[in-house]
Amino acid sequence: MVPESHFDVAVIGAGIVGLTSAYYIKKNNPDVNIVVIDKAPTYAQGNTARSAAGFRDMFSSEMNFNLSNSSINYYRHVQEDLGHDLGMQFVGYLFLTNQEDPRLKVLQKVAQRSKVRTLDSDALSRYDFLRTKLDEDTRSLMNLKDIDLGVLGENCGTIEPEMVADYYYNSALRLGVKFIFNTLVKEFHLEPVNPLDYPGEPFLWQKKQLKKIQTNNGEIGADIFIICTDVWTTGLLDPTGIDSHIRPKKRMVFQISGPTVENVLFGWDQNKDGILPFTILPSFGVYLRPAPKAKSLWVGNADDYNRDFSFSEDPQPEREYYDNSLAQIIQAYLPTMTYPKVTGSWAGYYAYNTIDGTPYIFRDLNIIVASGTSGSGILKGDSIGRIVEALYSGREKAELYNGKKFSTSRLGIENREVEREEFVI
Ligand SMILES: Cc1cc2nc3c(=O)[nH]c(=O)nc-3n(C[C@H](O)[C@H](O)[C@H](O)COP(=O)(O)OP(=O)(O)OC[C@H]3O[C@@H](n4cnc5c(N)ncnc54)[C@H](O)[C@@H]3O)c2cc1C
Structure with missing residues (x-):
């Protein structure tokens, strides 16, 4: 009682x-x-x-910008001034995109209020693990887009919930x-x-x-x-x-590891930690979240069509979703990351305001x-x-x-x- x-x-x-x-x-x-x-x-x-424990103030709506920006500032204050470690790492959020992307206009709006830097194709071509121009077959078969710029949010990163x-x-x-x-x-x-x-x-x-x-x-x-x-x-x-x-939607995270993953994870030099930012690929919202302590990347996305609104108390990650959907897209943009091991996975729900x-x-x-x-x-x-x-x-x-x-x-x-x-x- x-x-x-x-x-x-x-x-x-x-x-x-x-x-x-x-x-x-x-x-x-x-x-x-x-x-x-x-x-x-x-x-x-x-x-x-x-x-996936990322934080960003890169939101299109002013309300979401304020809700996130204020929380990030407070968490930073707790960590840096009050001395409570929250595991915050300002590694950035990198939106990889292209000039034709209709969301580019929105990203430009975001750049007016968030701390954002643009990386042009020359800057991105320095990272030899990143394929920016896809071959025609891959592009048309998988409906993928080329990359010609990156928008890097600097008041963003990862945190330990x-x-x-x-x-x-x-x-x-x-x-x-x-x-x-x-x-x-x-x-x-x-x-x-x-x-x-x-x-x-x-x-x-x-x-x-x-x-x-x-x-x-x-x-x-x-x-x-x-x-x-x-x-x-x-x-x-x-x-x-x-x-x-x-309404609920199931969301999954897959942890991938191995030497080819580490090359990507530690192959970045645009933040003080020298690790890949939380990176969003230009197609289907597929993201890579750095988990440097485990020398891993976490992979996920927020899919829409055919992801129904059903709910279970114990949602399970679907390995075939990683193999047939996420891994294919990641492989197209990060071809050097061959045969990574899936070393962990989990699932939960977004509580969507639709x-x-x-x-x-x-x-x-x-x-x-x-x-x-x-x-x-x-x-x-x-x-x-x-x-x-x-x-x-x-x-x-x-x-x-x-x-x-x-x-x-x-x-x-x-x-x-x-x-x-x-x-x-
Ligand atoms: C895969 C995935 C990736 C995500 N990535 C991010 C991210 O990168 N950044 C970010 O900010 N957010 C992210 N989120 C979203 C974030 O996790 C949620 O928005 C946040 O955790 C919601 O917090 P909450 O307190 O509302 O819910 P919860 O943490 O779910 O808390 C609800 C609580 O209610 C309790 N409860 C429910 N029913 C009852 C009952 N009948 N009786 C008693 N207790 C009950 C539950 O036990 C639970 O503890 C992600 C979510 C998922 C699933």
């Missing part, structure tokens, strides 16, 4: 979003009795543990946030605010709220519930009739929902927590670490004001 049955605030989900939300709520409201509940044995075991999670978990714990693990929230049912003790309540005309949730460890009541359950949000909210506005690729943060009754991170919840995690806190505290405006202020309703449903994101990777 859970030790207490009623809290001021119950946060469901101890991934990056639940941790930052709980931390900022407690930090700015020290008297609040707040609990974080998760079905896993500890924090950050959901999609936070399954990401478990270290970020450790930082917020320990900070929240120190402030007095309580955590209850191994506790599965089973059901949500709205109840009348003022019950009349008639069967069938709540009736249409009664004010409603979520008073308590059922778990495998008993009932937990709270004044406000904050739902930070990523792709599980839809299942939890559905019985209440509140729409989560998100309309604009930007998080949802909204309140309905006494429920606040923060989800729809669309594949970039770690690099936006700090900002999301700050906005949840502003919404909880009833402030009209949220202020991010980079000083940017905007109305919390911009990420909500009714007065949503965001552009569609072009760079969901």
